[in-house]
Every structure is written in structure tokens, then in C-alpha cells.
Amino acid sequence: MHPSLSFWSELSLALDYYPVLANEKELLSHTTAFFSKTDWAPFTLSQDKLLTLEGDYDWQKKRLGYLLPTISSLCVIHQTLQPEYQSSDMHAKAIQHNITASARFRHAEHGVNEGNWLPILMFGVGHIMFNFAVAQSAPDYSFEYLDIFHVLRGAARLGDEVGTFLEKSELSGMLERRRPEIAQPSEPDNSLQAMNELSQAEYPEDTLEETRTHCHHALESLKWWTRFVRGVPRNWKQFILWPASVTDGFITALVEKQPVALLIYIYWCVVMHRAPRRWYTDGWHQRVAFAAMSELGPE
CATH class of the missing domain: 1.20.58 (Methane Monooxygenase Hydroxylase; Chain G, domain 1)
Known part of the structure; x- marks a missing residue:
């Protein structure tokens, strides 16, 4: 080397x-x-x-x-x-x-x-x-469950530009060789089935058709991403892919705490939870998912 x-x-x-x-x-x-x-x-x-x-x-x-x-x-x-x-x-x-x-x-x-x-x-x-x-x-009162989502989404363009050079370099192969084998989840992966069921979720009556369209796009993109990573995101590119793929309209729905948008986001956290454990992500997935679920209310 x-x-x-x-x-x-x-x-x-x-x-x-x-x-x-x-x-x-x-x-x-x-x-x-x-x-x-x-x-x-x-x-x-x-x-x-x-x-x-x-x-x-x-x-x-x-x-x-x-x-x-x-x-x-x-x-x-x-x-x-x-x-x-x-x-x-x-x-x-x-x-x-x-x-x-x-x-x-x-x-x-x-x-x-x-x-x-x-x-x-x-x-x-x-x-x-x-x-x-x-x-x-971050203490609970200042914890923002969308912060990392925005950070990953914001890194997409720069990541694409850097990736063009990384993939042509010797470093790319070295990183692949040094990356440990990541086992598939031992339990059956029911994520896609749950996402398919989410397609039938009922929206609040006052939900705009435009919002429904943005949520549908985000959900279909999440299904594709889950299949692409085979249920286990393994690297930074895969972490960034789904946040970068959703529309600004979906982001608005998340910020406005639209229930279906929050559920889609929670399912992303579930899949992200299977990523290799690192000191900087320890417990993040659960905390984000619980914070998002708390916005859904008792129903």
C-alpha cells in the first residue's frame, strides 16, 4: 500500500x-x-x-x-x-x-x-x-429531530462532486477493502411491507392534494432506497441518498408535522438504525424516531 x-x-x-x-x-x-x-x-x-x-x-x-x-x-x-x-x-x-x-x-x-x-x-x-x-x-428542549436530515440533504451536491474524483482514485478501492463485512439483519425485514401498508394511510381531511403528492413521492423513493441498500445503509453516500431525493414540498410537510410525512420519516429512521454502529450515531436513530412519534399524538 x-x-x-x-x-x-x-x-x-x-x-x-x-x-x-x-x-x-x-x-x-x-x-x-x-x-x-x-x-x-x-x-x-x-x-x-x-x-x-x-x-x-x-x-x-x-x-x-x-x-x-x-x-x-x-x-x-x-x-x-x-x-x-x-x-x-x-x-x-x-x-x-x-x-x-x-x-x-x-x-x-x-x-x-x-x-x-x-x-x-x-x-x-x-x-x-x-x-x-x-x-x-443536545438536551430535550433544544433537540431538533430534523437537524441531521437537513445536514445530510445539504451535503448531497458537494458529495456528488467529490464522488466523481473519489471513484477514479485508488482511495475508493482501499475504502472498500477496509470496510468490514456488514451482516444482514438477523430478523426478517418487514420494512417494505410496512411501507406498502403506509401507502394506504389516511390523510387528515384538510390535507392538500399537492401535499399528498409530495408524500407519495417521498414514500416511493424510500421504498427504492430501502431495496437499493438491501435494508442496511453502509456508507455516507447511502446515508445521503434518501434525504437528497425528497421534494421541498415534502420538507414543508415534515416541518408542518403532517402525520403521513412524519410516519415516512420514522420508517427512514428504522432502516438507518441498521447501519454500522459508530460512536457519533449511537442512539441517534431512536431519539429522532421517538421525537417524531411524539408529534403524532396519542392516535
Whole structure:
């Protein structure tokens, strides 16, 4: 394996599985060294682009400017989720790291290209992970069950652009090889049957036909997505697919707490619950589903 690929593999595993066991300063140091070196062969698709990056210290400074606080935000927010580390100061520190990373990212990047797709990928995934983790620590009075849905939906366009380069790189194959085998659910998957029954759900009498159409589209899209992931979403692309596929009209129905829209959303949470367990999503699915169900009322 190319040394750069090996570093990327170890960094992604450290943040994805056990950031509290990883030394934050060490991760930051390795990331700085990685993006300061010129051996970018595994991540650039042409020699011309490789030559333009060599010695470009402004390029390095801009990307490290948002990547380092992204890594710090994940390390610190992970600590706040541990009983022995809980403190409002630590939580505020994690939030500040995330704000800094986001502001610097918006200033540094104005499009995806062969030279910046990797740091953009790192930032994008880190930002989603952070939002999942923050949702765990939010008190009930401030918990918004649509927040992560909006984050995933908002990441779709950037994800598509980055994916074009990722799929052509050596990194894509490495990620597939390193991804552990994910077992299918041991119990029978009744999700599609339940979704088919939901197609017959009764709407409140005053529901507009337009709203019914948007909900029907979202439900059919959810059925397709469930079949596509074979009942178990396995990666970020699959997490993003359904939120990105629904219409703005369906989003409006969710915000307005339309009962059928909420039920469709809850079924998405049920399937998402089968995704591989990660520290930043622990308990998220249940909390979101329960919060959405509470909006349905006793009936």
C-alpha cells in the first residue's frame, strides 16, 4: 500500500472508531505533515496537477486551516460524550472548533477540482460526524429531530462532486477493502411491507392534494432506497441518498408535522438504525424516531 494511502486509512479509522483513544496533537501533526508533502500520487489523477501542488504553501495553509479544527472538533466532542469528560467548557470548545472550520472552509473553497477533492471530502465527512455527535448531547428542549436530515440533504451536491474524483482514485478501492463485512439483519425485514401498508394511510381531511403528492413521492423513493441498500445503509453516500431525493414540498410537510410525512420519516429512521454502529450515531436513530412519534399524538 502506498504510504499516503496507509496514513489516510489510519486517520479515517481513528476518527471513525476511537478518536478518544487517538492523541489529538498526534493526529494534527500527521495531518499537517501529510498535506505539506508533495507525494500526492494516490490522490491526483494527472501528473500536471501533482506538479502544480508541489511547493504551493498557500494551498497547504488554506486546506490545513479548516482540516485541523475539523479534526479537533471531533476529538473534543467525543470526549464530551464520555461521563468522565463531560463539561460545558469542553462542549463550547468543540462547537468553536467546528465554527472555525466551517468559516475557513467557506473562505477557502469555491468548487471541487482534482487538487482539492480530498481535503473537501475530509471536511465534509467530519462535519456530518460532528453534527451527529452534537445531537447526542443536545438536551430535550433544544433537540431538533430534523437537524441531521437537513445536514445530510445539504451535503448531497458537494458529495456528488467529490464522488466523481473519489471513484477514479485508488482511495475508493482501499475504502472498500477496509470496510468490514456488514451482516444482514438477523430478523426478517418487514420494512417494505410496512411501507406498502403506509401507502394506504389516511390523510387528515384538510390535507392538500399537492401535499399528498409530495408524500407519495417521498414514500416511493424510500421504498427504492430501502431495496437499493438491501435494508442496511453502509456508507455516507447511502446515508445521503434518501434525504437528497425528497421534494421541498415534502420538507414543508415534515416541518408542518403532517402525520403521513412524519410516519415516512420514522420508517427512514428504522432502516438507518441498521447501519454500522459508530460512536457519533449511537442512539441517534431512536431519539429522532421517538421525537417524531411524539408529534403524532396519542392516535
